[in-house]
Amino acid sequence: MSFWFLAAAGSVFLLGALAGRKKPAAIALPVLAAMVLMLLLTAIFDNLMIFAGLFDYGTHTLSGLRIGLAPIEDFAYAACAVLLGPGLWWLFEALASRRKGSGHSIPPNDKA
């Protein structure tokens, strides 16, 4: 199931990047940096939370791979957040700028 949600988040990310005409070189570094940070935070806090006894897992659908106490599947949440959020953000940005220039030949020089 993690796969389908990752695929959905990845698709939104790609759609947003395309709709917002983002240059790969411009978004690769910040997204990658955020991804590393979020995965690192997940590794630390997931372990702490499971250790504190906040929740547990029915293991029958998990792969069994764990980093410390954290099942590898939990990292999909962090990865998806870094893909889905910016994807939606860029999509809305593209929609807003399209609506602003709705005639798309009218120059936006009617300020003030």
Add this chain to the structure above:
Amino acid sequence: MIYLGILLGLLGCMALLDAKWKLFVFRHPLRGLMVLVLGTGFFVLWDVLAIGQGIFLHKPSELMTGIMVGEQFPLEEVFFLVFLCYCAMIAVTGAQALIKFRARRTRGSSKAGEGDGHVS
């Protein structure tokens, strides 16, 4: 209660970072809130499906309020998911701002007489 308090505190920290550097919700409030609502909805759906498969097991804990919004779905999880989305967006937009800031500074200090150095 302690866990919910920590989550609310962290959300507050994110909002402060956001407000200070106008990164996300403080840059485009409507757009930012839409991203948070849709993002949180995405993860709630994921949680609900995972709970349906019996993956997540809520454990009664002294650290939690005990308020449940659904079966195996504690109130705290909603705030965690909002925080997850907010934190990810602050990480990405913050990294972008930092990269832009550093580029501008190195360009500014490399040579003022380069011609293209002083873009406002």
